[in-house]
Amino acid sequence: EPEVTQTPSHQVTQMGQEVILRCVPISNHLYFYWYRQILGQKVEFLVSFYNNEISEKSEIFDDQFSVERPDGSNFTLKIRSTKLEDSAMYFCASSEEQGIEAFFGQGTRLTVV
Amino acid sequence: KQEVTQIPAALSVPEGENLVLNCSFTDSAIYNLQWFRQDPGKGLTSLLLIQSSQREQTSGRLNASLDKSSGRSTLYIAASQPGDSATYLCAVFSWGKLQFGAGTQVVVTP
Numbered sequence: 199e200p201e202v203t204q205t206p207s208h209q210v211t212q213m214g215q216e217v218i219l220r221c222v223p224i225s226n227h228l229y230f231y232w233y234r235q236i237l238g239q240k241v242e243f244l245v246s247f248y249n250n251e252i253s254e255k256s257e258i259f260d261d262q263f264s265v266e267r268p269d270g271s272n273f274t275l276k277i278r279s280t281k282l283e284d285s286a287m288y289f290c291a292s293s294e295e296q297g298i299e300a301f302f303g304q305g306t307r308l309t310v311v
Numbered sequence: 312k313q314e315v316t317q318i319p320a321a322l323s324v325p326e327g328e329n330l331v332l333n334c335s336f337t338d339s340a341i342y343n344l345q346w347f348r349q350d351p352g353k354g355l356t357s358l359l360l361i362q363s364s365q366r367e368q369t370s371g372r373l374n375a376s377l378d379k380s381s382g383r384s385t386l387y388i389a390a391s392q393p394g395d396s397a398t399y400l401c402a403v404f405s406w407g408k409l410q411f412g413a414g415t416q417v418v419v420t421p
Contacts, residue, residue, distance in 0.1 A: 231408070240413050242411075
């Protein structure tokens with residue numbers, strides 16, 4: 199069964215460092231998303247991406263964040279200068295069309311120390 | 312602004328009992344509603360999707376209802392098993408994104 203895959207599963211980084219979280223969405227999907235979940239809190243929307251551009255972003259998604267689809271299969275989230283409060287589980291999701299079933303990856307646990 | 316609430320926050324039942332999980336949302340202009348399962352430290356597994364035009368969706372022991380006008384959805388899990396122990400999240404798709412509730416943590420005791 200097709201699935202969304204994320205790498206790495208766990209990343210530890212020092213405050214101020216740049217990190218890139220990687221995702222391979224399901225191959226025929228056109229809509230891509232990043233969400234995050236701080237420990238003990240709700241899953242929060244970060245950004246959606248369609249047709250090689252951002253279609254929606256939340257207030258959390260400030261200038262420190264960027265997304266890219268560098269080739270036909272990968273979808274990345276970059277955090278330029280990490281802060282302690284960026285520690286969270288980051289989930290990538292994809293869907294074939296907007297508003298139909300979204301499939302999530304297993305997440306990348308980011309720990310900023 | 313869409314707010315999604317799940318009650319109760321936690322639930323413990325003996326094996327074999329039916330589970331009833333509630334989800335409410337404040338803005339009825341939703342595209343769909345999706346129920347997920349999350350195991351500790353793990354990803355989100357999609358259980359059921361109900362389109363805004365549907366009233367109900369079933370998959371095996373799971374049945375989800377949607378009353379868009381009153382802003383409510385209920386997930387029923389029949390004949391619960393210890394393997395059903397997890398956190399169940401509901402999420403509504405509106406304004407281009409999924410907005411999640413905080414989840415109901417379920418424990419099914421043998």
